[in-house]
Amino acid sequence: MIKIAPSILSADFSKLGEEIKSLDKCKVDLVHIDVMDGSFVPNISFGIPIIKSIRHLTKIPFDVHLMIEEPARYVKDFVDAGADIITVHFEADRHLDRTVDYIKSLGVKASVALNPATLVDNVKYLIPKLDMILIMSVNPGFGGQKYIEYCDSKIKYVKELADKYNKDLMIEVDGGITKDNIARVVRKGANVIVAGSSVFRGETIEDNIRILREEF
Structure with missing residues (x-):
């Protein structure tokens, strides 16, 4: 699926x-939440108070993507705020x-993200214990960027490793x-697709999600 x-x-x-x-009405699978600290990436987004404030609005799992330095220091705070997956x-x-073991010990799913130029083999030995790998197909920090074509081969390679070591791995x-x-x-x-501008810009959220779903 x-x-x-x-x-x-x-x-x-x-x-x-x-x-x-609106996302709840469309029955999307996850809500992806990008947390940026202005240090690891050149932008600042939102943090724990925002996640807490929207958690009661939906039961859709929160997919929290920590684009921050020393993320282990804040993992429990984000879990307490309502995260279901921590990347x-x-x-x-x-x-x-x-850090992966720590995330899992808190009862949520553990995920690792790789920037576009980072080799997949850097996390090869972690694949059996991961719930998800996130392949960044743009340089992180800003929405609305163009897909980097060489990420096709990274996705394919992660799928090959998942088939060998962890068939339940989500590939985001x-x-x-x-x-x-x-x-x-x-x-x-890929079996988890993050979409920002393609969902929230142009047509209604409902129409944009329907259009994406019709493509696969």
């Missing part, structure tokens, strides 16, 4: 509650194996996903 995970980084923050309710970056954590792709490339990304092996 292919999951759609709208990224609320592209939502209208002046009516965030309404947008969350930390390979590039931001010096003790990744320990984030960045530049549109109706024109979503089918190709799914064919390469």
Whole structure:
């Protein structure tokens, strides 16, 4: 089953509650929440208070993507705020194996993200214990960027490793996903698709999600 995970980084923050309710109505699979610290990535987004404030609006699992330095320091706070999946970056954590174990010990799913130029083999030995790998298909920090084509081969390679070591692994792709490339990304092996601008811009949220779903 292919999951759609709208990224609320592209939502209208002046009516965030309404947008969350629209996602709930569309029965999306995950709500993707990008947390940025202005250090690991050149942007600042939102944090724990925002997640707490919207948690009661939906039962859709919160897919919290920590684009922050030293993420292990804040994992429990985000779990307490309502996260169901915690993603930390390979590039931001010096003790990744320990952090993955810590996330799982808190009763939520553990995920590791890789920036576009980061080799998949850096996390090969973690695959058996991970719930998800996030392949960044743009350089993290901003929405609305164009998909980086060489990420196709990374997705395919992660799928090969998942078939060998962890058939339950979710393979998430984030960045530049549109109706024109979503089918190709799914064919390469992705089964969780993050979409920001493609969901929250242009047509209604409901129409945009329907259009994406019709492509795979």
